[in-house]
Amino acid sequence: GAVVSQHPSRVICKSGTSVKIECRSLDFQATTMFWYRQFPKQSLMLMATSNEGSKATYEQGVEKDKFLINHASLTLSTLTVTSAHPEDSSFYICSAPRRAQETQYFGPGTRLLVL
């Protein structure tokens, strides 16, 4: 069964609104989670590393004020896309490492469509 969940799986919003995406590790604790973005037929792009109890680490070119990350607990990280615009439409995926970071488990992804 799934070990990392994401919610919602799909969201459609109006331009200018904010959208929150949750990533949960279901049966293990994750002090670190990763957030990715995937464009159609392209690779995953790492956006940021979410760290429980401290600030997220953002990749170069990713606006931290636009993509707010909060790692509220050892099983939950949230990504908030603030003031979303159509160019933010994408597939967002989270992952969490397990067992001494030897394996990453991925969430099923969240498809965001900004109208």
Add this chain to the structure above:
Amino acid sequence: GNSVTQMEGPVTLSEEAFLTINCTYTATGYPSLFWYVQYPGEGLQLLLKATKADDKGSNKGFEATYRKETTSFHLEKGSVQVSDSAVYFCALYNNNDMRFGAGTRLTVKP
């Protein structure tokens, strides 16, 4: 820094053909290496992994060997099936950093 270079696709094969998808990496220390697969309309799934040099990961007929001397982790399958059609991603995890290759789209025709 850490990086992964993966053979670009798309790759189109006939059923029962031999598959190789090349993957090389750059990393300091001893990364863990992975192959992930993404079937159409689905999320990523771990296909196989290797955590130290000379380890061979295998699953569903796919294999990859962690070669430190050539910094490679090539994916192979002796006889592909139509159901193997998907996008394959090579990845590494090292010092709390995860990197993916660009992905290789495989299409297997009957």
